[in-house]
Amino acid sequence: MPLAIKLFFIFAKIGFCSFGGFSMIPVIYDEMVTAGYMTSAEFVDIIAIAEMTPGSFAVNTATFVGIRTGGLLAGVLATCGNMVPSLTLCLLAVIFIERFRNNYWLQRALTGVRPVCVGLMAATAVLLFQENYFSAAGDFSFKSLVIGLASLYLLVGRKWGTIKVIGVAAVLGILLPTF
Numbered sequence: 001m002p003l004a005i006k007l008f009f010i011f012a013k014i015g016f017c018s019f020g021g022f023s024m025i026p027v028i029y030d031e032m033v034t035a036g037y038m039t040s041a042e043f044v045d046i047i048a049i050a051e052m053t054p055g056s057f058a059v060n061t062a063t064f065v066g067i068r069t070g071g072l073l074a075g076v077l078a079t080c081g082n083m084v085p086s087l088t089l090c091l092l093a094v095i096f097i098e099r100f101r102n103n104y105w106l107q108r109a110l111t112g113v114r115p116v117c118v119g120l121m122a123a124t125a126v127l128l129f130q131e132n133y134f135s136a137a138g139d140f141s142f143k144s145l146v147i148g149l150a151s152l153y154l155l156v157g158r159k160w161g162t163i164k165v166i167g168v169a170a171v172l173g174i175l176l177p178t179f
Helices: 003-017 021-034 040-052 057-070 072-100 104-133 142-157 162-175
Strands: none
Touching: 003 021, 003 057, 003 072, 021 040, 021 057, 021 104, 040 057, 040 104, 040 162, 057 072, 104 142, 142 162
């Protein structure tokens, strides 16, 4: 089966099995890096690019992973595969929205799903921390720590916008020596 079609089905499966956004990262990582389609470093770069570009994180990630691994057609098919489950489920939800609005069992199920999403986001944070702050040899990167702390300060302490902080981080990445 051609890679572009494989990516369509992989991202359709990801779309059906995740709740979008950052909870998709561990699943995409498992499908792409563990399967050998890309390296961890490439994956981290794609996540950063997908986050800073306009649009849905899930769609951006599917598009960039598809293009990186199989070209433009693979990017289009990965994106379509990612969107098919959402569109299908949204259409079904619209049909039954009134019936499920106050359903006790649905409310209970959603209560169970929330902690899973938090756990997936925590696992993603650990994965990205390891990728960004430790080299392949296991050495800690103080340069990355300085950039991360500066970014955190600008985002939380100074309430700067994301685009400005990304720009400052890029400049720091270029100017700071590796230590």
